[in-house]
Amino acid sequence: MDDAQTIPDDQWxxxxxxxxxxxEKDQSGCAIxxxxxxxxxxxxxxxxxxxxxxxxxxxxGLGGGFAAYGIYPQWKSWYxxxxxxxxxxxxxxxxxxxxxxxxxxHQEAIPTAHLEVxxxxxxxxxxxxxxxxxxxxxxxxxxxxxxxxxxxxxxxKTIDGAFVFSSGRNMGCFKGVGxxxxxxxxxxxxxxxxHLWTAHGRFPTNTTGWWGGAHPFGILDWAVVHNGxxxxxxxxxxxxxxxxxxxxxxxxxxxxxxxxxxxxxxxxLPIEMxxxxxxxxxxxxxxxxxxxxxxxxxxxxxxxxGALLNGPFSIVVSHAGGLIGLNDRIKLRPMVAARRGxxxxxxxxxxxxxxxxxxxxxxxxPAGGVPVIGxxxxxxxxxxVA
Amino acid sequence: xxANAAGAAHVTIAAxxxxxxxxxxxxxxxxxxxxKTVELSDVRGHRYIGCGLxxxxxxxxxxxxxxxxxxxxxxxxxxxxxxxxxAVGNTMNRGRVTIHGDAGDVLAHSMRGGTIxxxxxxxxxxxxHMKSYKEKRPVVVIGGAAGDYLGEYMAGGLLIxxxxxxxxxxxxxxxxxxxxxxxxxxILGEALDPRSLGREVGKADLTPEDLADLRRYVGQYxxxxxxxxxxxxxxxxVKYLPVSRRPYGQxxxx
Numbered sequence: 308m309d310d311a312q313t314i315p316d317d318q319w320x321x322x323x324x325x326x327x328x329x330x331e332k333d334q335s336g337c338a339i340x341x342x343x344x345x346x347x348x349x350x351x352x353x354x355x356x357x358x359x360x361x362x363x364x365x366x367x368g369l370g371g372g373f374a375a376y377g378i379y380p381q382w383k384s385w386y387x388x389x390x391x392x393x394x395x396x397x398x399x400x401x402x403x404x405x406x407x408x409x410x411x412x413h414q415e416a417i418p419t420a421h422l423e424v425x426x427x428x429x430x431x432x433x434x435x436x437x438x439x440x441x442x443x444x445x446x447x448x449x450x451x452x453x454x455x456x457x458x459x460x461x462x463x464k465t466i467d468g469a470f471v472f473s474s475g476r477n478m479g480c481f482k483g484v485g486x487x488x489x490x491x492x493x494x495x496x497x498x499x500x501x502h503l504w505t506a507h508g509r510f511p512t513n514t515t516g517w518w519g520g521a522h523p524f525g526i527l528d529w530a531v532v533h534n535g536x537x538x539x540x541x542x543x544x545x546x547x548x549x550x551x552x553x554x555x556x557x558x559x560x561x562x563x564x565x566x567x568x569x570x571x572x573x574x575x576l577p578i579e580m581x582x583x584x585x586x587x588x589x590x591x592x593x594x595x596x597x598x599x600x601x602x603x604x605x606x607x608x609x610x611x612x613g614a615l616l617n618g619p620f621s622i623v624v625s626h627a628g629g630l631i632g633l634n635d636r637i638k639l640r641p642m643v644a645a646r647r648g649x650x651x652x653x654x655x656x657x658x659x660x661x662x663x664x665x666x667x668x669x670x671x672x673p674a675g676g677v678p679v680i681g682x683x684x685x686x687x688x689x690x691x692v693a
Numbered sequence: 694x695x696a697n698a699a700g701a702a703h704v705t706i707a708a709x710x711x712x713x714x715x716x717x718x719x720x721x722x723x724x725x726x727x728x729k730t731v732e733l734s735d736v737r738g739h740r741y742i743g744c745g746l747x748x749x750x751x752x753x754x755x756x757x758x759x760x761x762x763x764x765x766x767x768x769x770x771x772x773x774x775x776x777x778x779x780a781v782g783n784t785m786n787r788g789r790v791t792i793h794g795d796a797g798d799v800l801a802h803s804m805r806g807g808t809i810x811x812x813x814x815x816x817x818x819x820x821x822h823m824k825s826y827k828e829k830r831p832v833v834v835i836g837g838a839a840g841d842y843l844g845e846y847m848a849g850g851l852l853i854x855x856x857x858x859x860x861x862x863x864x865x866x867x868x869x870x871x872x873x874x875x876x877x878x879x880i881l882g883e884a885l886d887p888r889s890l891g892r893e894v895g896k897a898d899l900t901p902e903d904l905a906d907l908r909r910y911v912g913q914y915x916x917x918x919x920x921x922x923x924x925x926x927x928x929x930x931v932k933y934l935p936v937s938r939r940p941y942g943q944x945x946x947x
Contacts, residue, residue, distance in 0.1 A: 361738055364713075592868070595888060637841065638817045641779055641798060656778055657797070658738025658757040670776075672797065672816050674867075675841065 337522070337534040338362035338487070338508035339642075340654035341623040342663055343630040347687040348649075349377060352496025352504065358659040359506035360488035365534075365655060369516025370509025371490035372482025374523045374530035374625050375501035377687035379477045385412050385435035386455050386527075389473035389480060390462075391518050392430040397468030404466065408458055409436040417481075418495050425485050425493045429518050433479070452527055452572065456551070459526060463555040470519045470556075475528030477687075478627070482507075482521035490521070502687040503630060505623045507532035519556050525564040526552075527572070528627040533560040534655060535640045538618030546613025560622075566614050567624055567631075578631060582678040584611035586636050623653055629682040638675030645670040651681035705732040713739040713759065724750040724769060738778065743771050743788075760797075763790045766807070779816070782809045785831070791917050798840070804831040804850065808910075811835045812918040814859060817867070818842045823877060825849030834910050836918065841867030844933075845891075848876040853910055855925055856882035864889065874935045880907060882928040895936045903932055 340358045344350065355373065379387050388405075392398040405411060417431040438446075438454045446454055459471045473480035481494040487508040491497075507522035514520060523530035537543065537559035544554045544562055550573070552565040563585070570581040584607055587593075593604045608615070619639030624631040632653035634642050643660050645652045645667035652667070654660040660670070673679050704723050708716045716739050723731050725748050733742065736756030743752055745765040754762075754773045763771050764783040776794035783802045790809045798816035801809055806829040814837030821842070823831050831850035838859040843866045844852050856865035865881050872891030880903060884896070899907070907930060908922075915922045 364740060591888075638798065641816075643797075656738050656757075656759070657776055658736075658759060658778065661757060662737065672795070672840075675817070 337510050337532075338365035338655045338659070339506070339522075339532045339534050339621060339623050340659055340663070341505040341532070341625060341630050341632065341652070342503070343625075343651045343681040343683070344502045344649060345629070345651065345681055345684045346649040347377070347502050347683060347685045349500035349502055349688050350504070352491055352499050352501070354663055355504040355506045356488050356491040356496060358654060358663045359491070359508055360486075361659045361662050362508060362654070362656055363486060363488070365510060366486060366508030367510045368486045369484055369511050370482070370507070370521035371485055371487025372480060372507050372509075372521045372523050372532070373487070373491060373494070373496055374473075374478065374480050374503075374505045374525070374532070375496065375499050376478040376503035376528075376625065376627065377501045378479055378499045379435070380687075382412065382435040383477040385437055386451075386474055386476055387479055388434040388436055388459075388471055389417060390432050390434070391470050391472055392432070393468030395430070397466060398430055398432065401462060401466050401469040404462065405434060405436065408439060408442050408454075409434075410439055411436055418498070419493050420495050422485075422489055422493045424489050425483065428483060428493075433473075456526055456568070460551065460553045460555070464553050472519060473530075474526060475530075475627070478528050478530070480523045480525060480530055482523065483518045484516050484521060500688075502683065503625055505530060505532050505625045505630070514558060520558045522560060523564075523625075524556060524558070524561045526568050529564045529568050529572075530625045531560055531563040531567070531622055533563060533620060533622045535620030535622075535635065536618045537562060537616055537620065539616055542613060543616065549613075563616065563622060563624065566616070567626070570611070570614060571626075578629075578680055579678065580607065582631065582633055582676075582680075583607055584614045585616045586633055586676040586678075587615060588676060589636060621655065627683075629680065631681075632673060632679035634673060634675045634677075636676035642673055642679075643670065644673055644679045649684070651679070653679055702729045703732065704728050704730075705734055707734050708736045708739050708756065709734075710737075713741060717741055717744065720752060721746060724748045724752075743769060743790075746788075763788065763809075766790075776813075777811075782807070782831075782833075785809075786829070793918065795837070800835075801831065801833045801852075804833070805829055806831050808913070809833045810914055810917050811837075812914075813837045814839070816840045818845055820844045820847050820850070820852040820879075822846045822848060823850040823852070825877060832906075832910060834914050836914060838863050839866045839870075841869055842872060843867065843870045844874050844877075844879050844894075845869070845871070846873040846875075847871065847879070847935075848874075850877045851906060851910075852877070852879045853907065854879070854881045855911070855914070856928065857920070857925070870894070871933055871935070874933075875937065876935060878903070879933040881931050881933065882925075884929065884931045885933075890933070893935055893937060894933045897932045897934045899930060899932050 412435040414434045522532045540559040570576045620635045621640035621642040643657045646669045730751045738759040740759035743763040743766045747767045751770040760779045762781045767786040770789045773792045777796040779797035788807045792811045795813040796815045800819040803822045817840040834853045871894030
């Protein structure tokens with residue numbers, strides 16, 4: 308237990324974060340990037356920080372964040388919960404709740420550096436958890452993933468001042484208010500080794516910048532970084548509510564992570580088809596397709612109408628199995644992709660991409676609605692965290 | 694390296710990790726002091742290179758220039774020795790940009806004059822809202838293919854797409870080509886599937902003036918990037934023109 312991160316009340320203003328006070332959506336012109344070593348080889352956070360820092364001017368200091376995969380090999384079968392607390396009361400309430408439903412293998416303060424520019428921060432703690440046996444018995448029809456998802460929703464919806472911002476196994480999201488390069492140094496990401504990294508620099512225009520509102524957003528091992536706006540947020544949110552997903556972060560990007568969790572984990576759609584559900588071809592293109600393909604796309608659009616993401620976006624979706632880069636269908640936000648050997652790279656700008664991969668075998672600008680898909684081919688290497 | 698080199702024919706400025714503002718200030722100072730060629734090395738996404746410059750001279754770029762290259766540029770010449778990012782030539786007024794690779798989205802956004810030559814292909818919405826007025830007539834030559842929405846809302850100027858080296862099966866231009874177009878002309882190296890055209894454009898024959906334009910700009914393309922002008926000119930060029938000068942007049946006029 309480490310309470311060194313408790314902030315005096317005059318510096319930390321939890322009132323900005325109360326669950327009843329946020330706006331409905333966010334619209335942003337941001338920076339995103341990602342890298343995947345499909346062979347499972349590990350790289351520290353320095354490279355992705357360098358790439359996102361190169362796109363500094365795409366964000367405005369009101370949000371930055373990262374997702375990293377393969378970072379907790381010593382706890383890899385446990386769900387790694389990253390929590391932010393506005394105050395100690397929220398922490399106490401959350402911990403007593405966690406103890407009723409989960410076995411807690413380990414908990415600790417998330418290591419951070421003292422950075423002058425990160426002036427206000429919540430209490431940041433991580434927990435390594437598994438559902439208790441009696442909970443599993445009670446929910447015999449649910450998987451551990453289902454139980455975890457349900458409890459993340461419960462904490463984020465009901466405990467004031469507490470947010471679970473990461474809940475996957477052997478992965479973690481790290482985010483906050485600041486420029487992404489500062490957030491990366493604040494969380495000491497150069498001390499983590501991962502085979503998959505994503506990063507985000509935020510430029511919020513519709514809502515205030517707050518710690519929980521920074522990207523990535525996700526659930527379980529899904530994490531999403533997003534440049535753009537989900538104009539269909541209201542429809543997506545009601546659609547997801549049918550399946551137990553409750554939007555509590557009040558930023559549009561949140562629905563994207565839940566949609567991929569629903570389509571891929573619960574409905575077992577192949578990644579390609581999940582992408583076609585959220586960014587389907589225009590009806591005018593579907594009409595021109597050969598009959599079998601046309602019928603498939605028509606069916607997909609009808610069944611998953613509530614999953615369609617409208618509006619301008621470029622996103623990087625990461626999960627235990629790999630990485631997905633995707634643009635809206637008429638490409639209203641930028642994305643460039645590159646491959647070299649077993650590595651895949653995506654970024655908002657080519658200059659940032661080339662900092663990660665100076666001599667790509669292949670570099671291209673993905674068309675709107677055409678996903679860039681990378682798959683982890685072998686188990687990640689295991690190196691313990693420093 | 695400082696650009697305090699009045700009278701020098703040639704200076705090199707290292708961009709590197711520095712922000713775009715001091716780099717662009719040094720470029721401006723050098724060109725305004727009469728330097729003929731500024732060589733920018735290690736460019737890593739620096740934005741607004743050449744922005745608003747009204748002087749003469751040339752900027753040669755090593756690396757990847759950032760968004761809005763040559764924005765509002767009114768005179769100089771820029772040569773990019775690789776790829777460029779988004780919004781090259783945004784509202785450019787005079788001068789010339791030569792890109793020895795591909796370019797990103799919204800190339801020549803609202804361009805008003807000057808010339809842009811791209812050796813390879815470009816992203817979405819090239820030529821969006823290009824315009825011309827009296828002697829001002831912007832010209833864009835794209836060697837490869839263009840993404841969707843080529844010439845969207847185009848109001849003037851000339852867009853040429855040659856359709857040379859490109860991925861097998863990739864059309865010379867994407868869907869919604871010329872959507873909302875109400876001025877200027879597009880000349881493409883081959884006819885488009887009519888289903889890829891916006892409803893505001895129609896196919897037209899090339900006039901002798903068009904052929905003269907084509908010969909002139911293909912000549913410039915070949916001079917910059919190599920290739921055989923006669924072979925390129927032998928392609929089955931097609932011209933697309935707006936069918937109405939005010940396609941949305943009925944929508945906005947009450």
